[in-house]
Structures are given as structure tokens and as C-alpha cells.
Amino acid sequence: MNSMISHHDGTKTQRRSNLRALVPSWLNRPLLWFFPLSFLLVLFFYPFFRILAYSFNVSTLTTDNLNFAISVLFFTFYQAVLSTLLTLLIGLPSAYLFARFDFPGKSLLRALTAVPFMLPTVVVAAGFSALLGARGWINLTLMNSFGLSAPPIQFVGTLGAILLAHVFYNTTIVTRVVGNALYHLDPKLEQAARSLGASSRRVWWNVTLPLLRPSILAASLLVFLFDFTSFGVILLLGGPRFSTLEVAIYTQALQFLNLPLAALLAFIQLFCTLVFSILYTRVVERSAVQTAPRSAESNVRKAKTPNEKFFIIALCLLLFALFILPMFALPLRSVSRLDADRAQLGPIQTGLTMDYYSALFVNVRGSIFYVPPFDAALNSLLYASATIVLSLLLGFPAASALARPGRLEKILDPILILPLGASAVTLGLGFIISFGRLLTVPWLVPLAHTLVALPFVIRTLQPALASIPDRLRQAAASLGASPFRVWRNVDWPILRRATLSAATFAFTISLGEFGATSLLTRPDDPTIPIAIYRFLSQPGGLNYGQAMAMATILMALTTAGIFVIEKMRLPGAGEF
Amino acid sequence: MLELSNVSKTYDGQPLLRGISFTVDKAETICLLGASGSGKSTLLRMIAGLESPDAGGILWDGNDLASVPPHLRDFGLVFQDYALFPHLNVFDNVAFGLKMQNQSKEKINSRVAEVLEIVNLGEFENRKVTDLSGGEQQRVALARALAPRPRLLMFDEPLGALDRALREDLLNELRGILRRTGIPAIYVTHDQEEAFTIADRVLLLHDGLIVREGSPADVWANPESVWVAEFLGLGNVFEGLKVESLKVKTKFGVFAMKCGHKHQAGEKVHLLARPLAVEKEANMIRGRVRDVTFQSDRFKVTLDNGLFVYLDEAPKIGQKIEVEVKIECLG
Numbered sequence: 001m002n003s004m005i006s007h008h009d010g011t012k013t014q015r016r017s018n019l020r021a022l023v024p025s026w027l028n029r030p031l032l033w034f035f036p037l038s039f040l041l042v043l044f045f046y047p048f049f050r051i052l053a054y055s056f057n058v059s060t061l062t063t064d065n066l067n068f069a070i071s072v073l074f075f076t077f078y079q080a081v082l083s084t085l086l087t088l089l090i091g092l093p094s095a096y097l098f099a100r101f102d103f104p105g106k107s108l109l110r111a112l113t114a115v116p117f118m119l120p121t122v123v124v125a126a127g128f129s130a131l132l133g134a135r136g137w138i139n140l141t142l143m144n145s146f147g148l149s150a151p152p153i154q155f156v157g158t159l160g161a162i163l164l165a166h167v168f169y170n171t172t173i174v175t176r177v178v179g180n181a182l183y184h185l186d187p188k189l190e191q192a193a194r195s196l197g198a199s200s201r202r203v204w205w206n207v208t209l210p211l212l213r214p215s216i217l218a219a220s221l222l223v224f225l226f227d228f229t230s231f232g233v234i235l236l237l238g239g240p241r242f243s244t245l246e247v248a249i250y251t252q253a254l255q256f257l258n259l260p261l262a263a264l265l266a267f268i269q270l271f272c273t274l275v276f277s278i279l280y281t282r283v284v285e286r287s288a289v290q291t292a293p294r295s296a297e298s299n300v301r302k303a304k305t306p307n308e309k310f311f312i313i314a315l316c317l318l319l320f321a322l323f324i325l326p327m328f329a330l331p332l333r334s335v336s337r338l339d340a341d342r343a344q345l346g347p348i349q350t351g352l353t354m355d356y357y358s359a360l361f362v363n364v365r366g367s368i369f370y371v372p373p374f375d376a377a378l379n380s381l382l383y384a385s386a387t388i389v390l391s392l393l394l395g396f397p398a399a400s401a402l403a404r405p406g407r408l409e410k411i412l413d414p415i416l417i418l419p420l421g422a423s424a425v426t427l428g429l430g431f432i433i434s435f436g437r438l439l440t441v442p443w444l445v446p447l448a449h450t451l452v453a454l455p456f457v458i459r460t461l462q463p464a465l466a467s468i469p470d471r472l473r474q475a476a477a478s479l480g481a482s483p484f485r486v487w488r489n490v491d492w493p494i495l496r497r498a499t500l501s502a503a504t505f506a507f508t509i510s511l512g513e514f515g516a517t518s519l520l521t522r523p524d525d526p527t528i529p530i531a532i533y534r535f536l537s538q539p540g541g542l543n544y545g546q547a548m549a550m551a552t553i554l555m556a557l558t559t560a561g562i563f564v565i566e567k568m569r570l571p572g573a574g575e576f
Numbered sequence: 577m578l579e580l581s582n583v584s585k586t587y588d589g590q591p592l593l594r595g596i597s598f599t600v601d602k603a604e605t606i607c608l609l610g611a612s613g614s615g616k617s618t619l620l621r622m623i624a625g626l627e628s629p630d631a632g633g634i635l636w637d638g639n640d641l642a643s644v645p646p647h648l649r650d651f652g653l654v655f656q657d658y659a660l661f662p663h664l665n666v667f668d669n670v671a672f673g674l675k676m677q678n679q680s681k682e683k684i685n686s687r688v689a690e691v692l693e694i695v696n697l698g699e700f701e702n703r704k705v706t707d708l709s710g711g712e713q714q715r716v717a718l719a720r721a722l723a724p725r726p727r728l729l730m731f732d733e734p735l736g737a738l739d740r741a742l743r744e745d746l747l748n749e750l751r752g753i754l755r756r757t758g759i760p761a762i763y764v765t766h767d768q769e770e771a772f773t774i775a776d777r778v779l780l781l782h783d784g785l786i787v788r789e790g791s792p793a794d795v796w797a798n799p800e801s802v803w804v805a806e807f808l809g810l811g812n813v814f815e816g817l818k819v820e821s822l823k824v825k826t827k828f829g830v831f832a833m834k835c836g837h838k839h840q841a842g843e844k845v846h847l848l849a850r851p852l853a854v855e856k857e858a859n860m861i862r863g864r865v866r867d868v869t870f871q872s873d874r875f876k877v878t879l880d881n882g883l884f885v886y887l888d889e890a891p892k893i894g895q896k897i898e899v900e901v902k903i904e905c906l907g
Contacts, residue, residue: 188659191626194646195653196673197724202647206672210663 029408032397036416036454039394043451044419047430051270054263054433065261068248069268076244079159079234080227083166087223090167090322091174092216097315098175099182102302109316110175111566113323117172118562119555120512121232122529124165126536126551127326128237129156130333135544137329140338157239165233168322170223177222181215182208187299214286221280229273229423231515232529236536245269246425246515253429253519263433266426277421330555334548337541356545373550376531379442380511383527386446387453387510388503394450395457395502402458403465420455424515427451431520444520445527449510456509457502464498501568508561512554528554577602577760578623578728583632584784585618592618594784595632600728603758605751607771610781611807616764619781620730623762625649636727647676652721652759656733658713660705666692666716667701673724691719694753711742718750722757729754729761735770747773768808772796780804802846802906812849812861812883813906817842824905828881831859835905846906851876851885857900861885865895 054060098110116124130136132155139151146152155161185208193203231246243251245265252262303309337353360373398416402409419427427448435444468491476486514529521530528550535547578600585593592615600606608616621627623634625646634641641649652673660669667688674684692698695715700708705716714734721729734750735743751774754761765771771778772792780788780795788795788804799805805813816826818839824831824847831847839845849861863879868890875890877897885899 186657186659188655188657189661191621191624191646192653192655192659192720193661193672194626195624195649195651196720197647197650197676198672199645199647202676207661211661 029401029406032401033408033412034397036394036398037412039450039454040416040419043447044422044427044430047427047434048270048422050433051263051266051426051430054260055267057260060260060264065264068261069265072243072245072248072265073268073272075242076228076246079162079166079242079244080224080230082159083163083170083227084220084224086163087167087170087174087227088216088220090318091171091219091223092178093311093315094171094175094319095177095179095182097312099179100300101308101312102300103312103316105316109319112327113175113319114172115327115559115562116168116323117170118508119169119558120529121230121514122236122532122536123330123512123551123555123558124168124326125232125236126532126547127330127555128161128165128168129536130548131326131329132156132161135338135541137333137338156237157241159238159242161237162230162234162242164322165237166227166230168326169230169233170226171322173223173226174216174219177219178212178215181212183300185211185299190299214283218280218283221276221283225273225276225280228276229269231423231425236533245272246423249425249429250515250519253432259429259433262429266429269426270422273421273423327555330548331552334545334552337545353545356542356549359542359546360549373528373531373535373546376526376528376550377553379525380528383446383449384507384510386443387449388506390446390450391453391457391506392499392503395454395461398454399458399461399465402462416458417455419451424448424452424513425519428516428519431516442522442525445517445525446510448516448520449513450506452513452516453506453509456505460502460505461495461498464495468494497568501565504561504564504568508558508565511561512558577637578762579633579635579638580619580623581633581635583619583622583629583634585615585622585627585630587618591784593629596781596784596786597632598779598786598789600760600762603760604776605754605761605763605774606777606779607763607765607775608779608781609765609768609771612766614781615784616766616781617732620653620732620762620764623728624651624653624730650724650727652724652726652729654714654717654721654729654731654734656736658717658737660713660716660720662706664705665701666697666703666705666708669705669716670719670723672720677724687723688719691723694722695719696749710738711746714738714746718753722753722759726759729759731761731763731765733765734763736765736767743770750774780807782807799848799906805848805906810848811851811901813846814849815844815846818845828861828863828883831903833859833903833905835907839907848904848906849883850902850904852901853885853887853899854902855900857902859903860898860900862896862898865891865893865897868893 094113098106119127128136132138132153134151134156136155139153139155142148142152143150189207189211190203193207194200198206228244229246230244231250234242234244234247235250238247245268249262249265249269252258252265303312334356335352335354337351337355402413402416405413431444431448472490473486476490477483481489511527512529513527514533517527517530518533521527526534532547532550532554535543535550580599581597583593583596584591596619598606608619610616618627622629625641625644628642636649661672664672670688670691671684674687679687688701689698692700695718697712697715697719700712700716705713708716714737717734731750735746738746747770754774763771763774775792778788778790778792778795779786782803788800790798795804796808796810799808799810802813805811814826814828816824816831818835818841819825819830820841822832822834824833824835824845826847828849833847835845849859861879861883863881863883865877866880867878869876869878870890871886874886874888876884877887877891878884879897885901887899891897
């Protein structure tokens with residue numbers, strides 16, 4: 001009996017793989033896995049174990065180091081908890097707004113609130129700086145109107161700036177995850193509760209909220225995870241006063257050259273993210289069982305009572321101020337001259353200007369150490385192209401294997417996603433510790449970018465590959481198509497969109513990547529985000545203006561990328 | 577008890593219900609029968625208070641319910657897809673309404689046990705509702721609606737999701753429960769067999785109006801309109817011209833019958849030819865046999881002119897036949 005079954009299975013897989021590829025079947029799986037796994041082994045697991053080795057060293061585990069680590073860990077927790085609570089405060093009402101009400105401009109507002117999630121941290125930091133920073137719209141307007149000599153609002157360098165940027169980033173997670181659950185909640189459940197004598201308040205407490213609890217928990221954990229591993233926001237908006245694990249790893253490794261302490265911090269970071277990721281997975285699994293969506297009957301409606309109308313208008317205004325203003329402040333600031341350039345004396349001409357953009361192409365200081373922004377853009381494009389090619393080359397075989405999971409794939413699937421849990425700065429640190437000698441080689445940056453992008457690329461390709469039923473290939477083969485023509489005429493047309501989407505993911509991720517790049521990049525080979533960071537930390541109106549101009553360009557490129565990904569998304573494929 | 581007067585509702589600018597009036601009396605089960613999209617479910621939801629009518633009144637014992645929110649109406653509602661709370665077990669689902677009345681623990685326990693006994697789910701208290709079969713889930717939904725002793729029970733296509741055999745069993749059980757408890761009920765369905773089995777009175781809903789109302793037997797015997805005859809599938813419906821007082825000329829021949837005094841000679845009338853062969857009828861349909869299908873206790877015979885009849889024995893294809901049938905005037 002047993003042998004019969006395995007024999008049957010054997011012929012089936014054989015036929016399938018004959019149709020799928022030109023590679024003999026016995027070679028298929030190991031061959032598919034060889035390159036992706038080697039890549040992870042060398043660039044993720046090896047650095048990971050080097051970090052472990054560094055942190056569990058007697059000379060590393062000193063009282064001073066541990067005390068430092070604990071205080072940093074405490075602040076990391078503190079700001080992440082605060083940020084998560086604030087995000088829920090805005091996100092839950094927004095989820096209710098989008099899931100239950102119909103109002104003019106709804107889809108536009110929802111699309112716009114989703115953009116920040118994918119924006120590079122340097123762009124977000126530049127956006128908030130353009131709105132609320134010392135040289136931002138609000139401060140300069142107040143200074144001009146009241147004749148003040150110093151900016152009245154202190155924003156950059158405060159905890160408030162960190163929290164606000166985190167809310168800006170992650171509200172869309174709550175809106176999507178909880179809103180989705182709320183939207184798919186069968187309206188008949190609430191109607192049944194009403195008919196059984198529950199007032200609308202008791203319906204909310206006894207039916208709606210318990211059913212939403214898993215999704216709220218899942219969203220909170222995800223938000224917490226992002227806040228916990230946040231790097232660019234803390235570094236750029238928090239300033240030197242605040243240090244989370246991520247920032248501490250960066251400063252210890254780059255400024256104090258204390259690699260053992262950086263490794264210890266990275267280990268703590270990895271451990272915490274692992275715990276929260278496991279918790280998150282548990283919650284997601286449970287929530288899938290609990291709220292089984294039933295009917296497609298819509299419970300989206302227009303506002304009826306004055307209270308509902310007030311709720312909608314107030315929340316829309318708040319979302320507009322929080323999400324749209326920073327994104328508009330940035331490009332507007334990049335074409336407006338509002339204050340003096342560095343060392344500029346005498347009256348300043350305010351008004352529209354393209355100076356900041358044209359300055360990007362000129363070596364103003366005539367310095368040989370100065371890298372013109374144009375070169376940074378070229379570097380970025382080069383790295384991004386390399387990242388696309390590499391991540392597709394590695395992602396395709398892995399996604400093909402995962403699309404038809406066997407026993408091997410069940411083990412490998414979570415392993416492939418692991419780099420997602422490790423923060424970018426930790427990846428960078430791992431590279432430094434493992435390949436220190438090679439750091440002068442520029443291609444470490446695209447390798448790190450590929451590591452970050454690979455989970456996204458695989459997750460984008462896999463559902464598309466899995467969506468092609470074998471019957472289609474068999475039908476094509478039985479109609480006389482050769483394996484190549486099967487691939488050409490069946491697989492490729494279906495995969496084209498997913499491939500473009502995956503490539504765009506790789507492109508936008510590489511373009512905006514800041515954490516790993518800031519550790520790995522060589523001083524004379526900056527990328528766009530690094531150049532923006534340098535401009536932002538230098539004095540003078542022109543430097544600031546150039547930061548605004550570059551950030552605007554980066555924002556435009558990234559937004560275009562997000563747009564492409566949204567357009568290409570398979571219907572029903574994952575939310576994030 | 578319950579009274580609807582001139583209830584109207586517009587949906588997306590289209591009139592869905594155009595002046596519905598009916599009453600439900602003590603211990604009576606009425607059935608709203610209509611095609612999907614005819615507004616039956618909307619009518620139920622308005623009675624439950626989940627939606628409000630654009631015009632007209634819904635009254636209970638003469639009191640307008642317009643200002644009474646759904647949770648204070650005491651009307652039980654049973655849905656097609658059960659709408660059981662997935663986060664609660666069987667006991668907590670059934671106890672939900674009792675808890676909303678803030679009843680004591682002992683009272684809740686005994687009442688839940690009692691209604692679970694009524695629906696034959698005595699041992700199911702601690703089961704998860706998501707683990708139950710469709711029929712069991714529907715029994716829980718019924719128990720949940722019964723538990724708080726509602727003044728009125730409403731069923732929105734309650735058996736639509738179940739297979740045929742189970743549907744018949746549950747329908748008979750439900751009929752028994754309604755008789756025993758004496759709770760007035762409104763049952764909404766698009767299935768005429770269900771409607772005729774459960775209802776004391778059937779109301780046919782079409783085009784936003786109640787087009788026919790009566791006991792199942794009465795409606796079956798006197799459809800009174802082309803739409804009702806066709807919707808219930810009572811037989812062949814065709815038109816003809818009235819030639820003299822008792823005669824109507826059609827493309828299938830001239831038939832004799834009584835047909836309302838209001839029709840003048842030369843006027844168009846609609847006829848219903850019941851498909852069952854009967855003896856001693858004045859009217860006869862004839863034609864050549866085109867198709868014969870076996871239907872368990874009879875044969876459905878389709879003629880080349882499109883008419884059909886039911887016969888006990890199968891004729892040969894192509895054979896010419898004559899069948900005596902009852903022909904009625906629909907007006």
C-alpha cells in the first residue's frame with residue numbers, strides 16, 4: 001500500500017516538473033534552493049553568529065556595558081509603547097471611519113494615509129522638518145509675522161518629534177488591519193445582538209470589540225515592532241539626546257568604534273524582535289480562526305446624525321493635518337527661499353526659487369572631498385539596479401519552490417523571512433564585524449539592500465507563482481506546447497505583473513534604505529538618503545534647501561514606486 | 577398585534593416597497609413570499625427597527641414603534657446564515673439575550689437548558705459554534721431567538737443554506753415549535769414549498785406591493801393574477817381574446833369558462849391551463865409530443881406548441897395527444 005502511494009506521488013511530481021522546467025526533476029528542488037540559501041548563509045547567518053560570538057564574550061559582558069544596554073533598552077521600550085498607544089489613539093477611530101462610513105474623498109484620503117508607510121525615513125524626517133523644524137514653514141511664518149529672532153517651536157530634538165513621526169508612519173497599519181477586520185465583520189452579528197436586546201453601546205462592548213480584539217492586538221504588536229526597531233526617525237528627528245537600541249548600535253559601532261558593545265546591543269535587539277515576531281504570528285493565527293467573515297452585505301453607510309458628521313469631519317481634518325501637510329510642506333519648501341544661505345549677509349530675497357535644485361549639480365565649495373549630490377543619485381540608481389537584479393535572481397527560485405511547498409519548504413519558509421525581523425542596522429553591523437576587511441568594496445551596500453528586499457520580493461512572487469494551476473500548463477502541453485513555450489505563453493503572462501511589482505519593491509527599498517547603508521557606505525560613495533542626512537546636519541539655508549530638494553526627488557520616486565506596486569497587486573494577495 | 581400601514585421604502589432612488597399594509601395576529605404565522613430583491617428582507621429589518629421606513633407606520637397593539645430602538649422591541653430575528661457570535665460558545669450565544677435583560681445566573685441557566693431542549697440540542701451547551709454543522713447552527717440560532725421570550729419571531733430565509741432533506745425536517749420542527757409556543761411569526765422566503773408548509777397565511781410580494789394574500793390553499797386555488805400563477809409555477813399561462821360571454825379564443829384553440837363580468841367581447845384575457853389531466857372537463861389541449869421527462873410519480877409531457885401536461889403514463893415522442901385539463905381565467 002505504502003509503496004503504491006509513493007509510486008503514484010512520484011509519477012505525479014515527475015510529470016509536473018517535466019512540464020515546469022527544463023531541469024531534470026531530481027535536481028529541481030536543491031537547485032532552486034542552492035543560491036538563495038547560500039546567500040543567506042554567508043550574508044545573514046554567518047554575520048548573525050559573529051554578532052553572537054562578540055556579545056557572549058567575557059570582555060563584553062561588563063557591568064558598565066550591561067547597565068548601558070539596560071538603560072538604552074528601557075528607553076527603546078518606553079518610546080515604542082508611547083508611540084504604539086498614540087498610533088492606536090489615531091488608528092482605531094480611522095479604522096472605524098474607513099470601514100463604516102462613506103464620505104466624499106474617502107478613497108483619496110485612504111490612499112494618501114497609506115503612502116507614509118513606504119516612505120524612506122529621511123523623507124519623513126525632511127517632511128516634518130519642512131513643516132515644524134527650525135527652518136520649517138510654521139516657525140519661519142511665525143518668526144516673520146511676529147518679528148521673532150529665534151524659532152518659537154522647538155520640534156526637532158524632542159520626544160514629541162519621535163512620537164509624531166512614528167504615528168505618521170504606522171497609523172496605516174492599524175487602519176488597514178483593524179479596518180479590514182471591521183469591514184469584513186458580518187453586519188448581521190451586530191443586528192442579531194440588537195434584536196436580542198443589546199443597546200448599540202452593549203453591541204460594541206459585547207460583540208464588536210471582542211471580535212476585533214485579535215486584530216487590534218496583531219496591529220499593536222506590528223506597530224510596536226516597527227517603533228521598537230526604528231532608526232532613521234530617532235537619529236534624524238530625535239537628535240543626540242535620544243538613543244534607542246538601533247541608534248546606540250550605530251553610534252557605538254561608527255563613532256566610538258566599540259564593536260563588542262554594539263554587538264551586545266544588536267543581540268538584545270534581535271532577541272526582542274524575535275519574541276515579538278513570534279507573539280505576532282501566534283496572534284495572527286488565532287485571529288484567522290476567530291473572525292470568519294460570512295456575508296458580503298455592506299455595512300458602509302453615509303453619516304446620519306450630527307454626531308457622526310462631526311466625527312467624520314474632525315477626523316478627516318486631523319488625518320489631513322497629520323498625513324498630508326508634511327508631504328506637501330516638503331516639496332513646497334524645496335522651491336521656496338525663506339531664509340538666508342550660510343554666511344549670507346544683507347537682505348534676503350524670499351519667494352519661489354529653483355536654486356536648491358540647480359545647486360545639486362554644482363560643486364559649490366570646490367572641495368575635493370565634497371561629493372556632489374548628482375553622484376549620490378548615480379550611486380543610488382546603481383545600487384538599486386543591482387538590488388533588483390540580485391533579488392530577482394535569488395527570489396525567483398525560492399518563490400518557485402515555496403509556491404509548491406513540500407516538507408523542505410515548511411522548514412525553509414520562516415527562515416527566509418528571518419532577515420525581515422532583523423533590523424537594518426543590525427544587518428549592517430553584522431557585515432562590518434564579518435567582512436570588515438572588505439569594507440572598501442562598494443558592492444556590500446547592494447548586498448545588504450538585497451537582504452532587506454528579498455523577503456518582500458519572495459512574498460510578492462510566491463502567490464503569483466502559486467496562482468498558476470498545473471492544469472493550465474498540462475492543457476498547454478497537451479495542445480503541443482514545448483516546455484519553453486509553456487513558460488512563455490502560460491507562466492510569463494501571469495508572472496509579468498508580479499515581477500514588475502517585485503522589482504519595484506526592490507527598487508524603492510534600495511533607494512530609501514538608510515540603516516544598513518549608513519553603516520556600510522564609504523564616505524566618498526554616499527547614496528541619496530546619506531546625502532540628505534549630511535545636508536540636514538549642516539548649517540545654512542542652501543544646505544537645508546538642497547536636503548529639501550533631494551528629499552523631494554526621493555519622495556517622488558518612492559511614491560511612483562508605491563503607485564506601481566499598488567497597481568500591479570494581485571487581487572486578494574497579502575495586505576502588506 | 578403587529579400592524580403595518582402603508583410602509584414605503586426607497587433604495588438608491590428606486591422605490592423598493594410602495595405602501596405595504598398587513599397585520600399579524602396572535603399565534604399566527606405569516607409568510608412573505610417573493611423573488612430575491614423584492615424587498616422582503618428590508619421589510620423584516622424595518623420591523624426589527626434596524627432600518628426605518630420612508631413613509632408609513634409600524635405598530636404594536638396600536639402603538640407606533642418608530643421611536644423604539646431595535647433592542648427595546650422584543651422581536652426575535654433569525655438569519656439565513658445564522659449570525660452566531662463566533663467568539664461565544666453555544667451556551668453564551670443562547671444566553672446573550674437573557675444577559676441583556678440582566679437576568680440572574682440561575683434563571684439564565686435554566687432558560688438556556690430549556691430552549692436547547694426545545695431545539696433538540698440538550699448536550700451542546702459547551703460546544704464551539706464554529707464546530708457545528710449547518711443544521712445545528714440554525715437550531716442554536718433559533719434557540720437564541722427563542723430564549724428571551726420575544727413578542728414576535730422573524731425568520732429571514734432561515735433554511736436557505738441547508739440541503740433539501742434537512743430543510744424539510746427543520747421546517748416541520750419549526751412549525752411544531754411555533755404552534756406550541758404560540759409566538760406570532762413572520763417567515764420570509766423565496767421558496768413556495770417552505771411558505772406553504774409553514775404559513776397560516778401567505779403574502780406574495782411583487783414590485784413593492786403585496787399582490788396576493790390568503791391561506792396557502794386559497795392562493796394555490798385562486799392565483800388571481802398572471803404574475804402569481806407564473807411565480808408559483810401553476811401551469812401554462814397564455815393570452816387570448818374573449819369572443820363571447822363564455823368563450824375565449826387562443827392560439828391553442830377556443831376554450832369555454834367563466835371569466836369576470838368586466839371583460840367585453842374582443843378584449844384580451846390571460847388564461848391558466850393547469851397541467852394535471854382531469855376527467856369531465858369541457859376544455860382540452862392537444863398537440864404532438866415533443867419531449868417526455870420522468871418526474872418520480874408522473875411524466876412531464878411537453879408538446880410541440882410549448883404547452884405541458886402531467887400524465888401517469890409516458891406517450892411516444894411524435895404521438896398526437898388530447899388531454900382534458902382545467903382552464904381558468906386570470907383576468
